[in-house]
Amino acid sequence: MASFIIRRLIASVFVLFAATFLMYVLVSLSGDPLEELKQSNAPNKAELMEARTRLLNLDVPAPLRYFIWLGGIFRGDFGISIQNQPVNALLANALTSTLTLVTIATVVAIVLGISVGIISALRQYSGFDYAVTFVSFLFFSLPIFWVAVLLKQYGAIQLNGWLGEPTIAIPVIVIASLIAGVLWMSLIGGSWKRRGIVFGVATLATAGVLAYLSATQWFADPSIGIVVYAALAIGIAFGVTAVSTGLRNRKALYGSLGVAALGIALYFPMMTYILNGMTLWVFIGLAAATIVVCGAIGWFIGSPDRGPVIRTTIIVGVLTAGLIALDKYMSYWAVYSNSSRIRGRPIATVGASTPNLGGNFWVQGIDLYTHLLLPTIAIILISFAGYTRYSRASLLEVMNQDYIRTARAKGLTQRTVVVRHAFRNALIPITTIIAFDVGAVVGGAVVTETVFGWTGMGRLFVDALGVSDPNPVMAFFVVTGTLAVVFNLIADLVYVALDPRIKVS
Structure with missing residues (x-):
């Protein structure tokens, strides 16, 4: 496997060299970076044009200029933009904004789309299947800009008015x-x-x-509370165990219920003491501790077949801990909504954050979520349709294979047949789709970013291309191209993990 990875990486380097050379030449020939200055009436127009020519090395032919740019790349420098700004800084800001916006939306779309697609395949030709098919094609056909505008009107303007008296x-x-x-x-x-x-x-x-x-009027000051939390934690324990191992696996069930009981016991200490004065690193540390503790519970209970039990207890632990964090966020909703910067209109329509908001970790988190809400929903609605249709078609194809009929003939339960045999092989074509989507994810959602006022990778690319600024365009291309190559390599390795018949050699 090591030799396979090395060969792929070497081939990918040559592909990126060729692609970046072609892209650089095309961008350089697509327009004139001096066009704006040529049309200006500035008295020092000649000096400005000469300065920009020196800044971008425009007096060097485009094929040779590529190697000057390539030398800067080896030093970790993407160059200077037309506005005399470091492209590294522009790229860092755009990449952070895009990863914050699009990654969350894509992950939710993948999980939701695959789950709904699988259920639709298992309920083939039922009312649920027809409804999912109709909704999927409806969302797939909707233009993203129209969906974004409707969300701003009804998901922010109208909803904010309703939240005044919910x-x-x-x-x-x-x-x-x-x-x-x-x-x-x-x-x-x-x-x-x-x-x-x-x-x-x-x-x-x-x-x-x-x-x-x-x-x-729960939406004015929402909360979960210990009673609802306890019911949800126990329900999560049973539900996750039923899907992950089946309720007949008593060790997994007891481990899940133990994790749920631990979450219930820690509810008041967490809400009253531990989660106060929270910082990002403490939050990450608590999340890591949750995974370790729940994994340890599964390890002690799950002998001799510990793997499925550990997996189940960790999933239950993450979900139950997430509910506590969600309840803590909810406890600050009224504080956030009634602050002087929000003025009772918490659902944001533009931007990534509220200027000069202030507040603690939880208030800042709510502000991030409210700004992410509408653009995330817009991207999910469009991406959901594709993942649903692919996962449904893939599972239906797998369910008609001979080995599935053999598994059923052996007397295996429907859960075992679907989860252990069919679902694993159905993920192979979906893995390909996800790998190809990664480049588009990091490339940014140009229309969504424009409508909701996010300055991400898509806006960086379009704005730079509009003024024939090659360095930001090439920074965009290098990042998205590299990630596309890397994730396609990861997809090949995932194929091997999903299907032992596939050999990387």
Whole structure:
């Protein structure tokens, strides 16, 4: 495997050299960096043009100028922009903004799209399958700029007005409850009697929850509370165990319930003492400690087959700890919403942060989330359709293979057949799609960044290309090209892990 990786990396270096040379020459020939100065009426126009010519080495032919630029790359210097700004600084700011915006959206879209696609494949030709297919094609056909504008109107302007007095109208409760009942009925499936029971229970439960949230105006000052947290923690323990190992694996179930009980026991100490005075590094340290402790619980309980138990307890631990962090964020929602910089309109429409907001770790976190909310939803809605359709088609193809019929003939449960046999092989084509999407992810969502006022990689590329500024364009190309090559290499290695029949040699 080491020789395979080395060969791929060497070949990738030559590919990047050729691609960057071609890109540099094309960008250099696509326009004149002096065009703006030539059309200006400045009295020192000649001096300005001469200074820019020296700055960008415009008196050197483009093919030779490429090697001057390449020498700077080997020193870690991407050069100077037309505005006489270091491209390294521009790239750092743009890359940070893009990774903050697009990475979260892509991860959520991948997880949500694959999960919904798998459920849709397992419920083929059901009402749920038809609904998912319709919604997927609808989202796929929507232009991103139109979705972004609608989100700003109804997800920010209208929603901020509603949050001033967050009561839910009775017709909305009725319609939402009926939709929830139909969704759960289609998802659970079974006989019509069973579907009717599920529809009734889901409809009444949804109506009760929405009526309670409306009566208490929960959205004005949200919280989870120990009772709801305990119920959610126990539900997470059962749900994750059912999917990960099956409830028949008692050691995994006991480990998950132990982790849930530990989370319930630590709820008040965490909320009252430990999470106060939080910093980013302390937060990361607590997250790492959660993984270590939950893994240790799985290791002690899971003998002799520790792997599945450790995996299950870690997932349960991360989710239950995440609920505590979410509740702590919620406790500062009213403080954030009523601050002088927010003035009761917490859902942001432009920018990445609120200027001069101040506040502690939790308030700053809420500010980041509210600015990420709308652009993240816009990207998820568009990306969700593709991942859903690919995962559905891939799983349906795998489920018709001979080895799946053999596994069922041996008497394996449906969970074992899907999770251990079908799902693993269904991920192979999806891995290819994800690897190809990485370059586009880091390249930035140009339209989304423009509508929501984010200055990321996409804006950097478009703005530089518009004024024929080669250095920022090449910085963009080097970063996205390198990541695309690296993630395609990772995809090849993932193929080997998913399918032992594939050999890297």
